Amino acid sequence: MTDQGYQGNDALAEMGTVLVRGRRVPVLDSGGDAALPVVLALHGTFGRGAVFERLARDLAGRARLIAPDQRGHGWREPATGGYGRDAFVEDAAALVDALELGSLVVLGHSLGGITAYQLAARHPELVAALIIEDVGPVMRRPEVEHPTLDVRGWPSRAETRAALGALIEARGVPDAAYFLRSAVPAEDGWRLLFDWDVMMAVQEGGVGDWWGDWLGSDCPALLLRGTESTLLPAELADAMVARRPGTERVDFPGAGHWVHDDAPEELATAVADFVHRLPRP
Numbered sequence: 001m002t003d004q005g006y007q008g009n010d011a012l013a014e015m016g017t018v019l020v021r022g023r024r025v026p027v028l029d030s031g032g033d034a035a036l037p038v039v040l041a042l043h044g045t046f047g048r049g050a051v052f053e054r055l056a057r058d059l060a061g062r063a064r065l066i067a068p069d070q071r072g073h074g075w076r077e078p079a080t081g082g083y084g085r086d087a088f089v090e091d092a093a094a095l096v097d098a099l100e101l102g103s104l105v106v107l108g109h110s111l112g113g114i115t116a117y118q119l120a121a122r123h124p125e126l127v128a129a130l131i132i133e134d135v136g137p138v139m140r141r142p143e144v145e146h147p148t149l150d151v152r153g154w155p156s157r158a159e160t161r162a163a164l165g166a167l168i169e170a171r172g173v174p175d176a177a178y179f180l181r182s183a184v185p186a187e188d189g190w191r192l193l194f195d196w197d198v199m200m201a202v203q204e205g206g207v208g209d210w211w212g213d214w215l216g217s218d219c220p221a222l223l224l225r226g227t228e229s230t231l232l233p234a235e236l237a238d239a240m241v242a243r244r245p246g247t248e249r250v251d252f253p254g255a256g257h258w259v260h261d262d263a264p265e266e267l268a269t270a271v272a273d274f275v276h277r278l279p280r281p
Helices: 010-015 049-058 085-099 111-122 161-169 196-206 234-243 264-276
Strands: 017-020 023-029 038-042 064-068 104-109 127-133 183-186 189-192 221-226 247-252
Touching (some): 017 085, 023 049, 038 049, 038 085, 038 111, 049 064, 049 264, 085 111, 085 196, 111 127, 127 264, 161 189, 221 234, 221 264
Parallel strands (some): 038 064, 038 104, 104 127, 127 221, 221 247
Antiparallel strands (some): 023 064
């Protein structure tokens, strides 16, 4: 269970950790009443568990949210075994086992969404329901025009947080805010918690056709889509719902790929409504 007494990095200690197979996994854990339903939230590439802080606050009193730093991200210890799909799925399975909370609602954003529905397909006993935020059953061309972002050689340090953001935006990113959630103070200024080459490996590991995994489970599922996102075209979302029984869908007008940032209140409401309609164990 969550070990709030861990005295490692200050930010890590504040988040708490879960001991998983002898390694401490950093987690954001909103806690709350033991009777609350539990949602395990898996971030996307370049993210960390803390990207779900707003969602955790908005779900307070309605659900407990647990969001880990996944391999290669945040304060997670260096991982062995690479950054392919199997590694992320088995990490998630091991975490659910370590939490000892039974089967959970698993929410995943972007690449975390692929991990979520692959976990449900490969370890159905661990997943009570799925919430998939803006990712589809394929991550490849031609269905998705830009399945990866080439970040090789991008800057990882600067004297100030603002300067680091400016350097990232100079690479063609309209707004570096998402990346800067993984920026932390360092002796010589500010640095990113992740490595750009690792992020390329993470992205490349997610490229593929995952229809078999999306259709490989039968638990209730909620699909959340930003209407302005380019990573989940409407026709793919239509097919996901049509081909998988028990799947609901909510679109968020004007929201992009990061629905939890663009429409936080609306997304929290959709999540809470879905979770509270599920059968309780």
